[in-house]
Each structure stands twice: as structure tokens, then as C-alpha cells.
Amino acid sequence: MDEPVLLTGAGGRVGQAILRDLAGEFDWRLLDREPLPSERIPADVDESDVFVADVTDDDKLDEAFDGVGAVIHLAGDPRPEAPWDSVLRNNIDGTQTVYEAAVDAGVQKVAFASSNHAVGAYETDERTPEMYRTDDEYRLDGTELPRPSNLYGVSKAAGETLGRYYHDEYELSVVCVRIGNLTRGHPPWDYERGQAMWLSYRDCAHLFERCLLADYDYEIVYGISDNDRKYYSLERAREVLGYEPADNSADFADQQPTSSS
Ligand SMILES: NC(=O)C1=CN([C@@H]2O[C@H](COP(=O)(O)OP(=O)(O)OC[C@H]3O[C@@H](n4cnc5c(N)ncnc54)[C@H](O)[C@@H]3O)[C@@H](O)[C@H]2O)C=CC1
Numbered sequence: 001m002d003e004p005v006l007l008t009g010a011g012g013r014v015g016q017a018i019l020r021d022l023a024g025e026f027d028w029r030l031l032d033r034e035p036l037p038s039e040r041i042p043a044d045v046d047e048s049d050v051f052v053a054d055v056t057d058d059d060k061l062d063e064a065f066d067g068v069g070a071v072i073h074l075a076g077d078p079r080p081e082a083p084w085d086s087v088l089r090n091n092i093d094g095t096q097t098v099y100e101a102a103v104d105a106g107v108q109k110v111a112f113a114s115s116n117h118a119v120g121a122y123e124t125d126e127r128t129p130e131m132y133r134t135d136d137e138y139r140l141d142g143t144e145l146p147r148p149s150n151l152y153g154v155s156k157a158a159g160e161t162l163g164r165y166y167h168d169e170y171e172l173s174v175v176c177v178r179i180g181n182l183t184r185g186h187p188p189w190d191y192e193r194g195q196a197m198w199l200s201y202r203d204c205a206h207l208f209e210r211c212l213l214a215d216y217d218y219e220i221v222y223g224i225s226d227n228d229r230k231y232y233s234l235e236r237a238r239e240v241l242g243y244e245p246a247d248n249s250a251d252f253a254d255q256q257p258t259s260s261s
């Protein structure tokens with residue numbers, strides 16, 4: 001990728017996981033509505049490539065998108081309990097504005113941060129908690145219809161559908177990554193669901209690197225590490241993107257603190 005890569009929501013957890021490992025790999029342009037503290041900006045990113053802007057502001061986006069080859073779109077309200085007015089503005093309107101700016105600027109690829117919550121309602125009372133365990137074979141693979149668990153999940157399903165439209169209408173390459181549960185250092189303790197959909201920081205960076213380098217049309221993939229426990233298939237991410245996760249939440253089982261430690 002010779003042209004700059006725009007990272008929206010650069011100051012957040014996912015953005016920082018990506019920059020931690022890929023700072024020197026791409027010519028980054030960073031965008032966030034909050035000013036980024038210097039420790040969140042890689043040393044070789046010039047201040048002219050750092051934009052403080054809201055993703056619903058199309059004029060500011062036009063400036064930030066100028067000359068960009070690919071976009072990783074993370075900016076939005078990440079709270080599963082976020083209210084409708086926030087997800088409507090930040091997640092749905094913001095994502096449509098990003099796709100539109102991408103088309104106007106002649107961008108080739110957009111990687112969109114979707115979520116496990118776009119399909120959270122597959123986790124029915126009948127299937128849980130068994131589906132979170134290693135001996136259960138239930139898998140979602142990205143071909144299933146969205147089944148959101150909350151209004152935030154609805155907004156992520158809408159972002160995926162917007163991507164489908166912008167691919168079909170404008171031939172934009174779009175990959176929607178249904179991210180599981182990103183935590184630094186180790187999987188969440190005492191949370192089976194979180195362990196089954198854990199995404200480590202290094203696998204997160206590697207996955208989005210593959211989203212920038214691979215060739216695809218329109219894809220929905222799951223963004224988790226290669227956990228022994230899993231109810232999301234990694235097949236599509238492996239096949240289409242060349243994703244090769246290095247981490248597995250099971251490797252941390254004996255490190256989990258006990259209540260007495
Ligand atoms: N952290 C996780 O485990 C998961 C995250 N995701 C998605 O990944 C993306 C990033 O999530 P996190 O880094 O965890 O969230 P975060 O809250 O740490 O980072 C989001 C960043 O986006 C910025 N932002 C929010 N609304 C904006 C707007 N309207 N315009 C410009 N910037 C805006 C915020 O200032 C913040 O820096 C979100 O879209 C979230 O839904 C999806 C699944 C799991």
C-alpha cells in the first residue's frame with residue numbers, strides 16, 4: 001500500500017492496538033474527534049496528518065481523505081448499551097459519511113469495525129453457556145443474517161449493509177470485521193463469553209494489516225484470536241485475508257487469578 005492509510009477513531013483501544021504494531025508499516029493519517037495526546041501518535045506521523053474531526057462532518061472528511069488509498073474505520077460509539085440517538089449519529093450517519101468520502105476520494109479499500117453485537121442474539125438461552133465451551137460445535141461464519149443484541153448491534157449491522165451498498169454501487173472493496181472482545185495482555189477473566197471471542201492486541205493489528213494488504217470484494221469476517229473455545233469461524237478471515245492468529249485464550253487458563261490471590 002503506497003498511499004496513506006486513514007485510521008478513524010485512532011485514539012481508542014482498537015486504534016492503539018493497530019498502531020502499536022503497525023506504526024512503521026504504513027503511511028498513517030489519523031482522525032479522531034478528540035485531540036490525540038502525543039503518546040498516542042507514532043513518532044513518524046507528521047502533525048499535518050493528524051485530524052481532529054467528527055466523522056459526521058463531511059467537509060473535514062474530504063480534507064482528511066485527500067490522496068488516501070485505504071481506510072480503517074473505527075470511530076463510533078462502542079458501548080453495547082449506547083442509546084439510539086448516539087448510535088444513529090456516530091455509528092450510522094458517521095459510517096455513511098465515511099463511505100461517501102471514500103468514494104469521492106477514490107479510495108480502494110475500507111475495513112469497517114463491526115461487532116459481535118451485530119449477531120449477539122444468536123446466543124439464545126438454549127445455546128448458552130454451552131456454545132462458549134470447547135466441546136460445542138456451534139459456529140457462526142459470517143454468512144448468517146445479522147441478529148443484533150441491542151441498538152448498538154443494529155448500528156453495526158447497518159454499517160455492514162452500507163458497505164454492501166457502497167461495494168455494489170461503487171466497487172469499493174469493503175471488509176466488515178465483527179470484532180469480538182479486545183483486551184490487552186490477557187483474555188477477560190471469569191467471563192466465558194469474552195474468552196471465546198477474545199482478540200489479542202497483536203492479532204488485532206495483524207488482522208487489520210491483512211485487511212489493508214489482501215484483495216477482496218465484499219466480506220464479513222470474525223475478528224477473534226484462535227481460541228480453543230470459539231463460536232465464530234475464522235475460515236473466511238484465513239482464506240480471504242490470510243489471517244494467521246497467534247494467540248489463544250486457552251493458553252492463559254492457568255494464569256487466571258484465584259479469588260484468594
Ligand atoms: N474494543 C472492542 O472489543 C470492540 C470494538 N468494536 C468497534 O471498534 C471500534 C473502536 O472501538 P474501541 O477502540 O474499543 O472504542 P474507543 O471508545 O476506545 O475508541 C473509539 C474512538 O473513536 C472516537 N470517536 C467516537 N465517535 C466519533 C465521531 N463521531 N467522530 C470521530 N471520532 C469519534 C473516540 O474519540 C475514540 O477515540 C468501534 O467502532 C467499536 O464499535 C467492535 C467490537 C469489539
Ligand SMILES: O=C1O[C@H](COP(=O)(O)O)[C@@H](O)[C@H](O)[C@H]1O
Pocket residue numbers: 078079080115116117179180181182193194
Ligand atoms: O462491540 C463491542 O463488544 C465488546 C465485547 O462485548 P461485551 O458485551 O462482551 O463486553 C465490548 O467490550 C466493546 O466495548 C464493544 O464495542
